[in-house]
Each structure stands twice: as C-alpha cells, then as structure tokens.
Amino acid sequence: MSFSELYESELSNGRWENSPKPAQHQEGEPDTSVACSPSSVFSWEASHPHLLPLSSQNFLTLDLHGDPRESYPHTPMVIDGVVLPKTPEELQAERRLHTVPYMVGFKKKEFGCFLPTLMGYPLSEGKLNQKTAMSLLWKSYPFVHIPKELIPEAIEKYLGGTDDPVKKKDLFLDLMGDVLFGVPSVIVAGTTKEHASTGPEKGLCRTFLH
Template sequence: MSGEWVHPGQTLFWAVWVLAAATEGPAADAPVRNTRLEWSRGKQATVLGNDMPVNVFLGIPYAAPPVGLLRFAKPEPALLWNDFQNATSYPKLCLQNSEWLFSDQHILKVHYPKLSVSEDCLYLNIYAPPHADTGSKLPVMVWLPGGDFETGSASIFHGSALASYEDVLVVTIQYWLGIFGFFNTRDKHALGNWAFMDQVAALTWVQENIEFFDGDPHCVTIFGESAGAISVSSLILSPMAKGLFHRAIMESGVAIIPYLKAPDYERNDDSQMVADICACNVSDSVALLQFLRAKSSKELLSINQKTKSFTRVVDGFFSPHDPLDLLAQKSFKPVPSVIGVNNHECGFPLPVEFPEILGGSNKSLALQLIHSTLHIPVQYLYLVANEYFYNKHSLIDTRNRFLDLLGDVFFVIPGLVTAQYHRGPCRKVLPLHIFWGLAPTFLPLRKCLPKDLN
C-alpha cells in the first residue's frame, strides 16, 4: 500500500487528534461492502503506531437528499444505487456559516478538512478495524459532532485511531444545522427538530446496514460532545429513537441545558422577521413553508444569521414533552450512560462573548457580567460572590471562577440533574469527581464517592 501521510486537524472541543494516514491503496486492496441499497468501495488508512490498515468508507448516504419538498420535512430513506458507490471522499458539509467555522478554527487553533457545503449532506463515514470480516460483530460507536447546532460535520473527527486501537467500528454522522435543522411553524405544517430526525434516520440506517461492515447492531453506543452530547441526551428521551442504540456517552452537554429553550418573545420576533421577508402573514404556515422551500440555500443562510430562536421544540413526536418533564416522569428507557464535564467549560466562547475579561477580571466586572448574562437579581449577587469569588484576589483567578460559574449553570448542574433522573431500582449512578483546585461547596462529594475513594 502506498501514499503519503495526512495530518488531520482537531475535533471541536477535543484536545488533539491522533495522526492518521488516509492513504488510498490499489484497487485490489480497496475494501468493498454490499449494503441493502448499494455496493460501497472504500479505502484504507494507517494509524501512527499501528501497522495494520483501517478500512474507511466515506460519504455513505443514510437518507435521500433533503431538497425540494424534503426541505423542512422528515428524512426519507436513502435512494437505491445501481452501481458501485465510490466511498473514498469526505462528504460535503451541511449548510453552515463558513465564517463561524473559520472562527472556530482560529480560536481553537485547529485545522479541519477543507470541504464545500451543500444542502445534500445527509451522509456518514465508517471506520472499521483491519481484521473485521463477515460475522465479526464488533461493537459500534456512533459519533454525533458538536458545534452549537450551527457548525460541524462528520469529517472533523477522524475515527481511524479509535477503530484501530480500541477494536470498535466507528461511525461519524452529520445532520442539518441552524434554520435548516430547526425551522418550525409551531403546527403540523413544519414540526421542527429536523436535525434530531436526521440523527434518528442515521441510527436506523446503522441498525439496518452496519452488519454488512462487520458491526453488531445490538451493541451500539452513541457519543458526542457539546451539541453532539445534547443530541445523545435528547435521543435517550425520544420515543422515536427507542431501540436504535444501547449505550450512551455525553461529553459536555445534556438535553436540559438552559440556553436551548428560546424565550417566547425571541421566537415571536424571529417568526415575524421570516414572515416579513416572505411577505406572508405569520399565521399562514403553508405560505411560509412554500416560500422558504423556494428560496436558495444561500438566501436561507442569510436568514439563519439573523435568527436566534430556531432550536429544539416540543413537537409531540421526537420530543413529546419538555426534556425535564420527560426525565421527571421517567417516561423514557435509560441506557448505561457516561455523563462528563470539563474544567472551564465556558472558556471556548470567552474571546467572542466576553473579550473584555480575556486577560482577567476584577470581581465588580465579573458580577456585572453574571447579572447581565444569567439575569441574577442584584440583591442575590453577594451569594454568588461568597461562593465563587471569596478570597480570590488575582484577575486571572476571578476570571477563571467566572468561567466555573457559567460551567456550573450550563453543564455541571444539568449533568448532575440528568444523572439523578437516570437512577432507578435496577440502575445505579456511580459519580466519579476528579477536581484540580476547589470544588463548589454545594456538591456533597463525600456522600457520593465510592467507599474506596473516600
């Protein structure tokens, strides 16, 4: 096998990729698989430190192209191919603002594959260990990318290293983003949650076809970070995804994160703005939908940059009730899960959202930002100061504690609440806390640590 080393970039919010060689071998070495819909010809990649090649299949369609009448609609099954599908190139990105993507790369100092965008983007990538053959029944891990439901793709995470070293079959998927993934008219004409329905379609494809790639459809773990983790958590709660996976890993995100629920005034403003652009009555859902389906993708991207509120909604199907209500009512089937958070969870948006404290902050400025960001009444700010800023004198320490507070609000507390609701008579939650520095006083650490860690 011949070729040259390719150094992939980093995944959003992840520290570093393991370097891999995405080298395409001769035709005789190219892996071929027959699914229910098509024959797929892939290529092989070599991971540093492991001489055995990984079988790679890129850009496999899991649903029909979501164009025309399928824009803002439930995804349809992938179309039948009459010939070999050449699964050796990364799929195009789902439509997203390229400036935001470049901003992510600049802030995180990462380099993603340079790919164009398209509305026809419902594809997945598969990475299989070299020894996988018919009947292997390897565990399957399905990666859902993050990016605030505005950016991201299946191809920013290279699954070769995980497949090679951990002996699992890795699937990375991509789904509609922004207004394409969440536009809704609050009625039957456009329910919304299209991004989540894409994910259900991808997991359905995995159930129906992954055995042809030597994976076990009865041993599927879904995992993701940020928006991907929120998606994982949402899929656990959804009746539409029941039975499509068996384990879950949520890295920095769960379904009850506060910012996902847009206030009514924002939703009303955005709906009216779209109606004004369409020259339609905001209550005429059919006319709105027809107009938006006739718009070019470029025009829709322009609208997307002006809206704030098109996010997850209670649609009666994917999300029958508010996620917190679903958790409290235990109206879901829990699966063995891992829920994780990181130090300084909200450090990523710091350069954009809070540039004034990038180099540090005094307590007064930090409390002003807390008041304006979290809408904590002024009379209660002293409680925040006592908890987070007591005996903190340096500007850097104060800034870091500000980030800790935001992390607690948006990630830590929702994660703990979600884990608590996952508990049951036959289900145990084993919390493991690893802290560098001080932990919030409201966490009963000594009570919940395993005995051998107390």
C-alpha cells in the same frame, strides 16, 4: 401556526421555489440532500420582515448592552406535543424516556477554553474585579438564569476569597462552568441513578462523579 405549517404554506405559495429537489440516492447510502438553499432562506426573510432574520441572529453571543432578560442568544426549546410532548425534565421524572446506555459528565475547566472568546466575554486582559464580575454574570442571565438579587451572593461565594484580579477571572470561569455544565450533569446523573435503583433497570446504572 407551527413552523411546519408555515413551511407548507410558503411552499404552496412558491416562496421556496429556489429550494433544490432532494437528490436521489441508493438504498443504504446516506442521504446528503438539503432542505433549502441559502437563497431561499433570504427570500423567506424578505417576505417576513416582522420576524428576526435567520442570517443575523447572534447565536451564543453575550449581549453587553441590552436587558439580558430580553436577550435570546440561542434557539429556545419548543414543546411541540409531538417530538417533545413535555420538557425533558418532566419526561425524565415520569420515566417516559427510552432506556439507553449513556455517559454524562464535565471536565475541570469546562468554561475555560474557547467558549468565553466565542461568546464575546471581555476577558482578554486576563483579570477581573468584583464589580465587573457581577455585571458579566447578570448579562449572562440568558445562559445561567441566576436572578439579579442573587448575583452578589454568587460572586462573593466564588470570588470573595481573593483580591488577585487574575485569580478572580479564573474563579469567574469556574462559576460559569459549574452553572452551565456541572450542575446540569449532577442533576441528570442523580435523577437517573434514583430511577434506576427503583425501576425495572435496577442495578444497571453506574454513576461516577469525580
């Protein structure tokens, strides 16, 4: 059963009776109404104890204890056949996306600001050793999807050039930034450039990497 079907079922059974009615608004003004109230969310959770409670999900939080392959710190993409008939990668490869101007890129220290703290990375001491770096990268699997057997090689490639634990910490953050932001940006930019050089949008794409 899809979420929309489940929602309609719950609505017909009166489980969402606390949901406020959509507010009336004048044409041309933004609609500020909400879909449900907090009380209705908790009511829905109470009636579905077999599902993960919406209020207790630790979004974007690193799990340092469990198996990272079984951790889901963010909402997964849903290929519903309507909004997303296929994955974005497949749609882009088939050129089934609207042509719109956009900018894609990343900065030098993409993972070096508030993200490590927000996501619970234990880096408050400002230093890191090789063994801990490998453990943290493996625990980051839900975000980076690097297989366990490739962890040592990746860590050696980025951190192997220094024995300074402070520099190792900075290099680990560089690794995370590259995997989470740099590589996806380059892939999207490269695919878009390739399509624009051969398709009807030929000459309209400008790709800059700095």
